[in-house]
Amino acid sequence: MQAIPSDVPPSAPTLTGAQREAFERDGFLFPIPVFSAAETRTLRRRLEVAEAEAPPGTERAARQALPITHAWAWDLVHDPRIVEPIAAVLGPNLLLWSMDWFIKEPGPAFVTYHQDATYWGLEPHRVATAWIALSDAGVETGPMRFVPGSHRGRLLPQRETYAENNLLSRGQEITEQVDAAGTVLAPLAAGEMSIHHVRVIHGSDPNRGQDRRIGMVLRYCATNVRQTKVRGDRAILVRSDDAHQHFEPIPRPRTDGGEAERRLARDHGRTRRKALMEDAAP
């Protein structure tokens, strides 16, 4: 794993040595308390306002674009309560590569076992996800399941199923059988987060609860990481310096929902779709 950063201020909410070791051993870590109940409610309300304001059929794109279109979301992805634990496992110089949302309404939606590193195009794999629960993600809601230590193994072949209720863009699924008995379920209370490594095998079952299971999913990488599948990918510098400049910088939004912000979000959405949906290198 990466070196532990030396410049984390002593007051920053970083990880303990035992937590870092657990992440290095398992490829995931949870639960890490991040937001108070009031903050979590505010974030959920902001998300649901953004969904309600988006023209029908564009809710997903509107959610993903929030750090490009809304200053509160740009500020949120810099929050030290999220970024310092990530710095403890990836090192001090960090970019936010994306904000995704894994929202599982009560019903049949699921996520097949997959490894993110197989299709994101990011190299090297100094990449980790902060998955933050904005509603309770207890066992009945289909929280994530991880295969401990699988980030230290090889990348397994994946097929694309495009299955109707699969929340993944291409219904990606590892072709080898994953033994559920060897997985670890990662339930979270609202306001808590888990961190997972870009190579760890994970998936999740349907939501059998009453409420939507809302995962705000922030993908961070070290600044030496490159996008190998498309040119012109963008990211937000969230910590220290970017000596590498492999990504176009995303500026803090000046006007919430402004025309320039929405244009940038549309351009970026096209680039990112290309990266996620295509296999060929540029």
Ligand SMILES: O=C(O)CCC(=O)C(=O)O
């Ligand atoms: O939220 C889920 O159930 C799956 C999330 C996931 O695959 C990811 O964050 O990489």
